Amino acid sequence: MKKYIPLFLLLFFATTAVSLAQSDNISPARKQAIDSLALEKVKDLSKYISIIGSKETQFSEANRVMDRAEELFAPGAEMGVSSLSRREIAYYKVRRYFERLMALNYDRVNITWYDIHYISDLERQPDGRYVGVVTVYQRFEGTSLESGLNYRDTTKKDITIYVEKKQTQITGRTIEFWDVMLGDIRVTETSA
Amino acid sequence: MRKLILLVLVTILSYELAPGQGLYSPGQPKDDGRFAASTKQVNQFFRRFNAEESVEGDKRYYEGDPLYRDRELRGKFISILFDNETSSINSDTKRQFLEEVLSENYPQFIHFHRDGWFAEVSAIFTHKGKRENVTLFLKIQPEGLGYEWVIDKVVFQPFKDIFKKPEGDAKGFLHPLSHELGFMNLRKAFQDSDTPEAYTPKEYNPDYLTLFLYEMKKGSIKFETINDVKFHFFQINNWYFELNQFNRPGNNTGWLIGNLVRLQPGDKESILRYIYDQK
Numbered sequence: 001m002k003k004y005i006p007l008f009l010l011l012f013f014a015t016t017a018v019s020l021a022q023s024d025n026i027s028p029a030r031k032q033a034i035d036s037l038a039l040e041k042v043k044d045l046s047k048y049i050s051i052i053g054s055k056e057t058q059f060s061e062a063n064r065v066m067d068r069a070e071e072l073f074a075p076g077a078e079m080g081v082s083s084l085s086r087r088e089i090a091y092y093k094v095r096r097y098f099e100r101l102m103a104l105n106y107d108r109v110n111i112t113w114y115d116i117h118y119i120s121d122l123e124r125q126p127d128g129r130y131v132g133v134v135t136v137y138q139r140f141e142g143t144s145l146e147s148g149l150n151y152r153d154t155t156k157k158d159i160t161i162y163v164e165k166k167q168t169q170i171t172g173r174t175i176e177f178w179d180v181m182l183g184d185i186r187v188t189e190t191s192a
Numbered sequence: 193m194r195k196l197i198l199l200v201l202v203t204i205l206s207y208e209l210a211p212g213q214g215l216y217s218p219g220q221p222k223d224d225g226r227f228a229a230s231t232k233q234v235n236q237f238f239r240r241f242n243a244e245e246s247v248e249g250d251k252r253y254y255e256g257d258p259l260y261r262d263r264e265l266r267g268k269f270i271s272i273l274f275d276n277e278t279s280s281i282n283s284d285t286k287r288q289f290l291e292e293v294l295s296e297n298y299p300q301f302i303h304f305h306r307d308g309w310f311a312e313v314s315a316i317f318t319h320k321g322k323r324e325n326v327t328l329f330l331k332i333q334p335e336g337l338g339y340e341w342v343i344d345k346v347v348f349q350p351f352k353d354i355f356k357k358p359e360g361d362a363k364g365f366l367h368p369l370s371h372e373l374g375f376m377n378l379r380k381a382f383q384d385s386d387t388p389e390a391y392t393p394k395e396y397n398p399d400y401l402t403l404f405l406y407e408m409k410k411g412s413i414k415f416e417t418i419n420d421v422k423f424h425f426f427q428i429n430n431w432y433f434e435l436n437q438f439n440r441p442g443n444n445t446g447w448l449i450g451n452l453v454r455l456q457p458g459d460k461e462s463i464l465r466y467i468y469d470q471k
Binding site: 028031080084087088089090091112113114115116118120121123124125126127128130133135137139156158188190191 | 220221222223227228232233235236239249252254304316335336337338339340416417418419420439440441445
């Protein structure tokens with residue numbers, strides 16, 4: 001949580017920089033600040049996925065990281081996975097997805113992320129929260145030493161972000177800030 | 193078009209993300225330009241079509257920005273928004289479309305919140321224990337403080353098979369003096385006939401969505417999964433286009449126009465009937 005404080009402050013200043021009359025609208029400056037916070041969370045998720053998937057990670061450590069990763073998500077978030085050979089979406093709860101990742105039967109697993117991302121506009125939903133999608137690309141490499149088999153794929157991950165205005169008390173003053181939670185993730189195998 | 197792809201590649205290859213601004217760190221795989229060129233989200237299709245973002249997609253242009261909806265940039269963007277590998281849209285049709293969309297006096301744009309576009313979702317449901325294909329049509333509507341996607345129509349073959357209104361001699365009817373008999377002959381319509389829809393007006397159309405929701409509430413239809421999604425656009429005057437997702441090697445990937453039709457009077461209704469499977 002502490003690591004996000006500078007971003008929260010940035011968001012706070014971006015918030016106060018615009019007219020208070022438009023406090024529920026998201027200006028381009030505020031959108032940019034929200035994008036940075038969203039990317040930080042996506043970056044954390046990618047780091048956690050790499051740790052959970054790595055065969056060098058101890059079971060207890062992987063479980064601890066799964067707990068941390070789950071905290072990034074809004075309740076009920078799901079992963080929807082499809083592959084080139086199977087277009088139908090298979091649904092997993094986020095925790096289940098991590099557990100499956102941890103249990104993959106490879107001796108070596110290397111998960112890396114491409115140097116590209118795309119962030120959608122933010123759209124307001126009926127309850128007043130904003131929703132957006134961040135797209136990133138992941139490369140997975142798994143090696144089985146016994147069979148000598150290598151498996152490699154590249155997946156596109158479209159990650160839902162929920163953006164919500166929240167309040168906190170700092171030295172008796174009520175401060176408003178915009179928070180970002182991750183939501184459902186669509187995982188698509190690419191032809192790359 | 194090649195120039196734009198080249199520009200995207202050069203820009204991306206020379207573009208270094210500031211630390212903490214993305215997922216990139218030394219040693220991580222670098223995009224060779226394919227992902228940058230791909231129209232990664234439907235949102236990006238809108239932005240590219242309207243020229244509301246930079247070539248590399250990292251900067252959103254807003255009203256007042258010098259390149260916001262820039263005509264030249266739009267031309268380059270739109271020319272890469274067609275499926276050039278599998279679709280049979282001829283270059284003359286594309287040229288006419290571009291001319292009209294980019295018209296200096298009356299440029300046309302697409303709008304996320306307006307009518308004139310909708311989604312077609314191919315889904316799998318189980319009906320009485322059997323997997324069945326279901327096509328759902330969704331549209332976006334204002335609701336509460338924002339917007340939501342709602343199910344507007346459904347196509348479900350088992351329902352279509354049930355409702356087949358007979359025609360000609362095969363069609364039963366209530367004779368025009370039935371009222372004098374207190375409509376006692378309704379018994380024939382409801383008990384002796386297996387096509388009660390024969391006794392409905394010409395304009396009668398079964399409301400499949402209501403039936404579908406009713407069956408779902410009863411528990412006889414259950415959602416399984418999604419197979420495919422595409423979008424239909426009627427927002428450009430006298431044009432229809434279909435937006436499909438292309439997942440394949442190369443630079444011509446992502447959300448692209450897979451079908452483009454110039455509309456003559458009456459064509460829109462015919463295409464809608466075709467899309468909604470009511471040919």
